[in-house]
Amino acid sequence: MNMESLNAACILIVDDEPANLKLLDKILRSQGYQRLVLVDDARMVIDLYRATQPALVLLDINMPNLDGYQVMAQLKALNDPLPPPIVVLTAQHDKEALLRALAAGARDFIGKPFDRNELLMRVRNLLEAHMAHSLLHDQKAVLEDMVRTRTEALRRTRLQIVQRLGMAAEYRDEETGNHILRMSHTCALLARAIGWSEADCDLILNASPMHDIGKIGIPDAIMLKPGRLDPLEFEIMKTHAAMGKKLLDGDDSDLMSMAREIAFTHHEKWDGSGYPSGLKQEAIPLVGRIAALADVFDALTSIRPYKQAWTVDAAVGYIRENSGRHFDPALAEIFLQELPGIMRIRERFAEPGSTAAPDALHIPSNPDETSG
Numbered sequence: 001m002n003m004e005s006l007n008a009a010c011i012l013i014v015d016d017e018p019a020n021l022k023l024l025d026k027i028l029r030s031q032g033y034q035r036l037v038l039v040d041d042a043r044m045v046i047d048l049y050r051a052t053q054p055a056l057v058l059l060d061i062n063m064p065n066l067d068g069y070q071v072m073a074q075l076k077a078l079n080d081p082l083p084p085p086i087v088v089l090t091a092q093h094d095k096e097a098l099l100r101a102l103a104a105g106a107r108d109f110i111g112k113p114f115d116r117n118e119l120l121m122r123v124r125n126l127l128e129a130h131m132a133h134s135l136l137h138d139q140k141a142v143l144e145d146m147v148r149t150r151t152e153a154l155r156r157t158r159l160q161i162v163q164r165l166g167m168a169a170e171y172r173d174e175e176t177g178n179h180i181l182r183m184s185h186t187c188a189l190l191a192r193a194i195g196w197s198e199a200d201c202d203l204i205l206n207a208s209p210m211h212d213i214g215k216i217g218i219p220d221a222i223m224l225k226p227g228r229l230d231p232l233e234f235e236i237m238k239t240h241a242a243m244g245k246k247l248l249d250g251d252d253s254d255l256m257s258m259a260r261e262i263a264f265t266h267h268e269k270w271d272g273s274g275y276p277s278g279l280k281q282e283a284i285p286l287v288g289r290i291a292a293l294a295d296v297f298d299a300l301t302s303i304r305p306y307k308q309a310w311t312v313d314a315a316v317g318y319i320r321e322n323s324g325r326h327f328d329p330a331l332a333e334i335f336l337q338e339l340p341g342i343m344r345i346r347e348r349f350a351e352p353g354s355t356a357a358p359d360a361l362h363i364p365s366n367p368d369e370t371s372g
Contacts, residue, residue, distance in 0.1 A: 006127050007032040009055035012048060014039045014071065015089060016063040020112070024058065027116055028123065042066035046074050055130050056123065057086045058110070061101065072104040082134060085126045089114075179298055180209040181349040186294035187287075189341050193334050204287060207258035211266050211291050214244030241267050241276045258287055266291035269326045281328075289328040293319065293335050296326070301346065312343070 061068035085107035188205040244263030265288030272280035323332035
C-alpha cells in the first residue's frame with residue numbers, strides 16, 4: 001500500500017477538546033495526511049460520517065452530550081457493510097473500560113497524552129489493513145457482478161433455446177409460435193392466481209413452452225395428417241408425452257425439471273382416463289394440471305388442419321362440463337374466474353389474420369385430438 005493512497009484516505013477525528021484536535025491535526029498532517037475531518041461535538045458524527053465515508057475514526061471516550069460508547073453504538077446501527085476501524089482516544093487505562101470499548105466496536109487504543117510515533121504507527125497499520133480489506137471487498141463485488149451478468153446471459157440463452165425448441169414442435173403441427181406464447185402466459189396467470197411466487201410463475205412461463213417437445217419424434221404422416229387420426233395413429237401420437245420426458249431428461253435444473261414434468265403429464269386427466277400413466281387427481285403434478293387447462297383451451301379456440309376454431313363460449317362450456325373429469329375442479333373454477341385475463345392474453349398473442357368460426361364447430365370424438 002503506497003503512502004499516496006494512505007494520505008488520500010479520510011480520517012474522522014472526534015474529541016471535545018480543541019487542543020487535542022489541534023495536536024492530532026498537526027501530527028497527522030506532518031506525515032502527509034490531508035483529508036482530516038475534525039469534530040468537537042459528538043452529535044455531528046453520524047452526519048459527517050455519512051458525508052465523508054472515513055477510512056479510520058479516532059474517537060474520544062469522555063465527551064459531553066454523547067460519549068464515545070454512544071457514538072460507537074450509533075455507527076454500529078448504520079450496518080455499514082465495510083465499517084472503518086475505530087481507535088479509542090482515552091486517558092483511562094483500566095481493564096474494564098478497555099474491554100467495554102472493544103465490545104462496543106473499537107479496534108485499538110491510543111493513550112493520552114499522545115505518543116507521536118505510537119499514534120502514527122497505529123494509524124498507518126489500521127489504514128493499510130482497512131484499505132486492503134476495501135480492495136478485496138471491491139474485487140469481490142466486481143466478481144459477483146460479473147458472475148451475475150454471465151449467469152443472466154446464460155439464463156437468457158437457455159430460455160431462447162427452450163422457446164425455440166417449443167416453437168419447433170408447434171411448427172411440425174402447422175402452428176405458429178403464438179400457441180406456446182398464449183399457453184405459457186396462461187399457465188403463469190393461473191399459477192399467480194393460486195398464490196405462486198413471482199419466481200415460480202416465471203419458471204412455469206418458461207418451462208411450459210416445451211409441453212409438446214416430444215412431437216418432434218412423431219412421423220410426418222401422422223403429424224401433418226389433415227383429418228382425424230385413426231386409433232392406431234392416435235396411439236402413436238400419444239407417445240409424444242413420453243418422448244418429451246426422454247428428450248428433457250439429464251438436466252436437474254428447476255427449469256428443465258418442471259418442463260420435463262409438464263411434457264410428461266399435461267395429458268393426464270383428473271378422473272384417471274388420460275395418458276401416458278393414467279394418473280388421477282392430486283397424483284397428477286400441479287404443473288401438469290395447470291398446463292392441461294391452458295393447452296386445451298387454446299387448442300379448442302385455435303384453427304387446426306382438421307377443425308375450425310371453437311368459440312370462446314363453446315370452449316368455456318367444455319371446460320365447465322369437464323371439470324372433475326378432465327380437469328382439476330378447483331383449477332377449472334379459477335380458470336373461469338380468470339377468464340378476462342386469459343382473453344387479454346389471447347388478444348395479445350393472436351394469430352395474424354385469425355378469425356373465429358362460431359358456426360363451424362367440430363367437436364372431436366376424442367377431445368385429446370384438439371391438443372395433440
